[in-house]
Amino acid sequence: MIQRLLPHPLLTPILALVWMLLANEFSAGHAVLGLVLGWAIPVFTLRFWPEPTRIHRPLTLLRFIVVVLFDILIANLAVAKLIVSRPRRLQPAFVEIPLAVRSDLAISLLANTISLTPGTVSAELSPERDRLLVHALHVTDTEALVATIKSRYEAPLKEVFEE
Amino acid sequence: MIDTALTIAFTLVGLAVALSFWRLLRGPDAPDRILALDTLYVNTIALLVLFGIxxxxxxxxxxxxxxxLMGFVGTVALCKYLLRGDIIE
Amino acid sequence: MLEYLLAFLIIAGGAFTFIGSLGLARLRDFYSRLHGPTKATTLGVGCVLIASAVYFSRGEAASFHEILITLFLFITAPVSAHLMAKAALHLKLASLAERPEPRERD
Known part of the structure; x- marks a missing residue:
């Protein structure tokens, strides 16, 4: 019953927050309206959400977000330096990353994280969904890159969404 | 202070728009042009926000x-077209 | 103090946006060009948007709706980059890096 009335308990407050940001007004009235919308939208779009999402370790997720935000900043400075200083001597490479995560959400989050962080863009997911093809702008040690991505981004995601 | 910063930022983003346009005209392939269009959308957002300030x-x-919103949808539609030769399946 | 922060954010935003497009114009193959706009430009526009949020929050009414565009850009930039890379691989565009083995497609 609760499952049907409130299919995505996390989505409701997020949608309410988005509504208040959109209205640009943090008043009680808009909070109520936002909560109503946040309840109604998941109920009416239920069939477009294939699997329910569970977050197992909120603290790990929080730490992951902080790490990623920090890495985005660092990665941008690094890429900016590469672009400005030596565009002719870059060593781009395609790297394949074997995936340990299985769920749709975890794979897409991992792919997005890879695209936003250290000089890499995710290019293609293999049809069997077990390898992610990544293009790196400048890489000298591909194995170290794969190891970094696996330990820094994939491990926390697996912990949060799959265990 | 902010006015000076705005002038500098306008110049930089204007140059960015010019560079993206150059890539849009030069190509050489379809994905390059899509990428240039996508960059132009994002640059336009920056220009609008700076103008608002x-x-x-x-x-x-x-x-x-x-x-x-429209820029993202446009990019996705163009990529889908390149991938499948069809937008709505 | 706030003014220095604003000026810094605005100039940093402009600089990153410029570097993103510089990468787009200067790098030599499509897959490398993809890196500039997805990372530098997104962060640059993010900086400008946060500057705008700070600027309009100085008075009585807070203004945080610029955060929405920032979030939206940070979510969509990797998605469109992924799609463009996929389209480029599909069209077998020339690349400086060694191409991966082509796989069977469904």
């Missing part, structure tokens, strides 16, 4: 939001 008006927020 300069004339001290919140009015341009909606326009920037709409450009962000």
């Amino acid at each position: 300069q004339i001290d008006s919140n009015l341009y927020f909606e326009a920037a939001l709409l450009i962000a």
Whole structure:
């Protein structure tokens, strides 16, 4: 019953927050309206959400977000330096990353994280969904890159969404 | 202070728009042009927001939001077209 | 103090946006060009948007809706980059890096 009335308990407050940001007004009235919308939208779009999402370790997720935000900043400075200083001597490479995560959400989050962080863009997911093809702008040690991505981004995601 | 910063930022983003246009015209392939268009959308958002700060008006927020939404949908549709030769399957 | 922060954010935003497009114009193959706009430009526009949020929050009414565009850009930039890379691989565009083995497609 609760499952049907409130299919995505996390989505409701997020949608309410988005509504208040959109209205640009943090008043009680808009909070109520936002909560109503946040309840109604998941109920009416239920069939477009294939699997329910569970977050197992909120603290790990929080730490992951902080790490990623920090890495985005660092990665941008690094890429900016590469672009400005030596565009002719870059060593781009395609790297394949074997995936340990299985769920749709975890794979897409991992792919997005890879695209936003250290000089890499995710290019293609293999049809069997077990390898992610990544293009790196400048890489000298591909194995170290794969190891970094696996330990820094994939491990926390697996912990949060799959265990 | 902010006025000077705005002038510098306008110049930089203007140059960015010019460079993206150059890539859009030069190509050489379809994905390059899509990438250039996508960059132009994002640059336009920056220009609009900077303009909003300069004339001290919140009015341009909606326009920037709409450009962000439409730009993303446009890029996805163009990529889908290249991938499948069809947009709506 | 706030003014220095604003000026810094605005100039940093402009600089990153410029570097993103510089990468787009200067790098030599499509897959490398993809890196500039997805990372530098997104962060640059993010900086400008946060500057705008700070600027319009100085008075009585807070203004945080610029955060929405920032979030939206940070979510969509990797998605469109992924799609463009996929389209480029599909069209077998020339690349400086060694191409991966082509796989069977469904």
